[in-house]
Amino acid sequence: MPALLRRLCLFALCLALPLRAAELTIDLGHGAQVYRTEQLLARPDARTVNVPDDVSFKRAMHYRAVPLKALLQGAHAEDALLFVASDGFAAEMPAAQILQAHGSEAWLAVEDPAHPWPSIAGNKVAGPFYVVWTDPQAMRIGPEQWPFQLAAIRRLAPAAERFPAIVPDPALKPDSAIRRGFAVFQRTCFACHTLNGQGEARLGPDLNVPHSPTEYLRESLLRAYIRDPQSLRLWPQARMPGFDRQALSDAELDELLAYLRHMSGRKAYPGRP
Structure with missing residues (x-):
C-alpha cells in the first residue's frame, strides 16, 4: 500500500475512534463515585443552561449541565465540600450553599468532546467539567465559587479542624x-x-x-x-x-x-x- 494511502487510512481510523471521555470523582465519605463525560451528558436531568454573564468567559455562555445537588446524594448541609481542579485550584464551599440554595443554583457543566468550549483568557481551558451558577447574584456567589477544570469533589471536615x-x-x-x-x-x-x-x-x-x-x-x-x-x-x-x-x-x-x-x-x- 502506498505511504500516502496508509496515512489517509490511519487518519480516517483516528476520526472514527471515539474521543476519550473525561472523568470526575466524587467522594462523600461512603465510597468514591466516578462519572464519565458520556454518562453525565446522557442523564435525564441534563439540560441546556444559559449563563448570561459567565465569570470565566466574560460573556453569555450556554452549557449542557446537570444540577450539582443531584450528584451530591448523601451529603449533608453541615458538610464542607472541596472542589479540586486539575490546575491546582481548590475551592471549599459549604454543602448547604448547594443543597439548600435560595435563589442561586449550582450546575455541573459538562464539555462535549465533539463540541469543545472556546478558550478563556490566556488560552486556558475550562473543561472538562465546570461549576456554573444561574442567578448567582441572589446568593452573592463569588468568582472563586466557579471552579473550572474540575477533577474531583470531596467531603471534608470543617476547615478549622483540618487547619488549626x-x-x-x-x-x-x-x-x-x-x-x-x-x-x-x-x-x-x-x-x-x-x-x-x-x-x-x-x-x-x-x-x-x-x-x-x-x-x-x-x-x-x-x-x-x-x-x-x-x-x-x-x-x-x-x-x-x-x-x-x-x-x-x-x-x-x-x-x-x-x-x-x-x-x-x-x-x-x-x-x-
Whole structure:
C-alpha cells in the first residue's frame, strides 16, 4: 500500500475512534463515585443552561449541565465540600450553599468532546467539567465559587479542624470583626492561597508567612489590589481575579483585612513546632 494511502487510512481510523471521555470523582465519605463525560451528558436531568454573564468567559455562555445537588446524594448541609481542579485550584464551599440554595443554583457543566468550549483568557481551558451558577447574584456567589477544570469533589471536615493554624484567637467574641473576616477569608481567599502553610490550594502565595500583605502594602494599595489586581501590578498573565462590591462588600473587605492583620501576629511556620 502506498505511504500516502496508509496515512489517509490511519487518519480516517483516528476520526472514527471515539474521543476519550473525561472523568470526575466524587467522594462523600461512603465510597468514591466516578462519572464519565458520556454518562453525565446522557442523564435525564441534563439540560441546556444559559449563563448570561459567565465569570470565566466574560460573556453569555450556554452549557449542557446537570444540577450539582443531584450528584451530591448523601451529603449533608453541615458538610464542607472541596472542589479540586486539575490546575491546582481548590475551592471549599459549604454543602448547604448547594443543597439548600435560595435563589442561586449550582450546575455541573459538562464539555462535549465533539463540541469543545472556546478558550478563556490566556488560552486556558475550562473543561472538562465546570461549576456554573444561574442567578448567582441572589446568593452573592463569588468568582472563586466557579471552579473550572474540575477533577474531583470531596467531603471534608470543617476547615478549622483540618487547619488549626488558620484559626484566629479562640478568646475572640463570636461576633467580632476578625471572626467574620475569617469566614470571608475562607470564602474568597482560601481557594488559591494557604495561610501559615496550611490549606489545599497551590495557586497563590501564602498570606501570612514569611509576611502578611498587611505588613508590606499600605492599606489603600492592598484594598485596590483586592478590588483589581491589575491596578497595582500590570500582569496580563496573572490569575487572581478582582473582587468587586457584588462579590465582596466594603464591610466584608474591612473584616477580611482585620483578620489578616490579626493573623500577622499569629504566624506559624510550616515544619516548625
